[in-house]
Amino acid sequence: MEKTYGYRPCYFYAHRAGEITGIAPVFLTSSWIAGKCLISLPFAVYGGICASDAESQQALLGHVERLAVDWNVQYLELRNRRSTPLRGYHRNERYATFTIPLSDEKSMYDALPKDARYMIRKGEKAGLKTKRGFDQLDTFYRLMTINLQRLGTPAFPKSLFRNLICEYPGQIDLTVVYSGDQPMAAGMSFFFRDWMQPYYVGSLSEAKTVAANNFLWWEMIKFGSQSGLRTFDFGRSKKDSGNYTFKAKWNPNIETLDYQIRLVRRTDPPNFSPMNSKFSLAMDLWKKAPLGLTAAIGPHLVKWFP
Secondary structure (H helix, E strand, C coil), X not given: CHHHHCCEEEEEEEEEXXXXXXXXXXXXXXXXXXXXXXXXXXXXXXXXXXXXXXXXXXXXXXXXXXXXXXXXXXXXXXXXCCCCCCCCCEEECCEEEEEEECXXXXXXHHHCCHHHHHHXXXXXHCCCEEEXXXXXXXXXXXXXXXXXXXXXXXXXXXXXXXXXXXXXXXXXXXXXXXXXXXXXXXXXXXXXXXXXEEEXXXXXXXXXXXXXXXXXXXXXXXXXXXXXXXXXXXXXXXXXXXXXXXXXXXXXXXEXXXXXXEECCCCCCCCCCCCCHHHHHHHHHHHHCCHHHHHHHHHHHHHHCC
């Protein structure tokens, strides 16, 4: 985040008797739209304070709250996966996350709904193939940029993915699905302990005709299983969105994310989601703009919406 966007990292820890008992990672972000904000963590599905006991949790919470006041930020946002309600915070329940347990291929396939199995077979009958490796980074980036423009969302800078690959050796997979020589869909996944999470995904609009998106997710699920992992995390999606509907079709465990916001200078909770009607005109224009233009401008705009 610091290398790519220039955000200021602020990591704090609680300790007792020489042992770390909790951590609070936050970043100071700034833009002309949102102003200065403290976020844990920008562009992340999960964040907030991680502590082994309530006393450490409260000490770290109090520290970052004082920091938010001292730095006169607009708001402090904690992107907790799960949390008890915090006094003085507004809950943001717009997002959900989706997980399935990983086991043997047959058991996982049999546990899928009939429609999901049909789409996987459709991709197989279409002769789709997968290839893994970072030598496909340019291909992946083009597919993701096309996909984001279709959604009316600015593209991430390519430097983000180079920095991620450099920062997390052995913890990232890049998978691309091909129809013949044509790349159709691609996904970049993160690994942590026994957990796999595809984090960035892109595809051509033509991918639907051969079920390339379904085929991609199934190939990533199988890869997680073959790698000895235990949980496959589809990542977050906004409720009532197309991505939410797509992920729900895999019969996952669905959890509402317990993001919480403490207002400092702002008087109302922020909503920079694409689902916000205030952004509808800008999104419509973005979808119609030339791909080259959105690819060039997007990386400069996206950091305003962490």
